Amino acid sequence: MELVLGIESTCDETGVALVRGRELVADVVASSMQEHARFGGIVPEVASRAHLEALVPTLHEALSRSGHTLGDVDAIAVAAGPGLVGSLTVGVAAAKALALALDRPLYGVNHVIGHAAVDELVHGPFPERTMALVVSGGHTSLLLVEDIATGVTELGRTLDDAAGEAFDKVGRLLNLPYPGGPQVDRLAREGDACAIAFPRALTAPKDRQRHAYNFSFSGLKTAVARWIEACEDSGRAVPVADVAASFAAAVADVLVTKTLDACERHEVDTVVIGGGFSANSQLRERAMNAGANRGIDVRIPPLKYCTDNGAMIAALGSALVARGVKPSAWTMGVDSSMSLETVSV
Ligand code: KG4
Numbered sequence: 001m002e003l004v005l006g007i008e009s010t011c012d013e014t015g016v017a018l019v020r021g022r023e024l025v026a027d028v029v030a031s032s033m034q035e036h037a038r039f040g041g042i043v044p045e046v047a048s049r050a051h052l053e054a055l056v057p058t059l060h061e062a063l064s065r066s067g068h069t070l071g072d073v074d075a076i077a078v079a080a081g082p083g084l085v086g087s088l089t090v091g092v093a094a095a096k097a098l099a100l101a102l103d104r105p106l107y108g109v110n111h112v113i114g115h116a117a118v119d120e121l122v123h124g125p126f127p128e129r130t131m132a133l134v135v136s137g138g139h140t141s142l143l144l145v146e147d148i149a150t151g152v153t154e155l156g157r158t159l160d161d162a163a164g165e166a167f168d169k170v171g172r173l174l175n176l177p178y179p180g181g182p183q184v185d186r187l188a189r190e191g192d193a194c195a196i197a198f199p200r201a202l203t204a205p206k207d208r209q210r211h212a213y214n215f216s217f218s219g220l221k222t223a224v225a226r227w228i229e230a231c232e233d234s235g236r237a238v239p240v241a242d243v244a245a246s247f248a249a250a251v252a253d254v255l256v257t258k259t260l261d262a263c264e265r266h267e268v269d270t271v272v273i274g275g276g277f278s279a280n281s282q283l284r285e286r287a288m289n290a291g292a293n294r295g296i297d298v299r300i301p302p303l304k305y306c307t308d309n310g311a312m313i314a315a316l317g318s319a320l321v322a323r324g325v326k327p328s329a330w331t332m333g334v335d336s337s338m339s340l341e342t343v344s345v
């Protein structure tokens with residue numbers, strides 16, 4: 001089976017991995033997250049420079065851990081979108097240089113679909129039809145996967161904020177350090193999820209038709225802000241743990257209910273949840289419990305494969321090679337808003 005090198009550089013993680021078939025051979029990630037913390041968000045220029053500096057050392061480290069040399073690599077996969085243009089360009093330029101020098105095929109792949117594909121390395125091949133919920137700071141997407149290499153349909157997405165982004169914004173409202181997501185999760189575990197009835201967007205009967213599988217979190221974030229303001233105006237101390245718990249429950253509830261409804265309507269009995277937000281404990285717990293109640297198998301890879309990494313790109317590249325999909329052209333560019341139905345370019 002072919003040895004596939006995967007390169008990830010869509011946002012603030014530089015990832016390089018080697019995969020053979022569905023076996024992960026080596027996986028190394030360098031992150032520039034700390035460099036962005038003082039700005040309270042990712043600075044694209046800073047991220048691009050960090051990729052430029054980290055890429056070759058990360059590649060060397062991955063090769064050295066794998067016991068392979070570059071000459072052993074049979075194909076190269078790289079995330080070509082969606083993501084930050086400058087960051088993507090660093091990874092794609094490196095992948096082109098390697099593919100050209102080694103005379104190997106090059107596959108520009110979809111980062112978001114990679115978040116689902118990586119689960120095949122952990123839990124084995126997907127059944128014929130799988131539902132994928134990809135949730136991160138940048139994405140909230142529901143995908144019907146009939147073939148991870150050739151058949152992905154986007155059922156829905158967020159119309160505004162991504163789930164992780166909403167958590168980061170609520171973290172800011174509660175004066176928590178960036179990124180707020182994990183801190184809101186921690187606080188939520190100490191609070192009462194039923195204390196405040198925050199809205200569940202796009203779940204009303206009128207929205208069920210048009211937006212059955214779409215999400216929206218910006219109204220929820222505003223509702224949290226208003227609730228905190230009203231509390232402060234009345235001179236009461238803000239019950240931060242209850243706010244966090246009630247907010248987190250609203251997010252998890254909508255994500256899980258819509259995903260499992262989609263499974264039932266499309267007669268799918270397996271869900272994979274990927275992306276950095278799948279670390280969220282309220283989502284994990286609710287998905288596992290509701291999945292068990294409704295007879296749906298919920299697969300969530302270990303956290304290190306949910307945050308951005310090279311293994312997800314190598315895994316998708318390996319699936320493309322196995323299906324005999326045509327490699328990308330040398331003229332391939334990067335696509336910051338790549339369609340979620342484009343598996344490879
Ligand atoms: O996939 P990821 O590492 O980066 C991209 O956005 O591509 O996802 C990070 C996002 C951030 O918004 C972060 O705050 C959020 O996921 N996040 C969490 C948790 N861990 C990470 N949000 C809530 N609870 C968590 N445990």
Ligand code: ZN
Nearest residue numbers: 136275276308
């Ligand atoms: Zn990602």
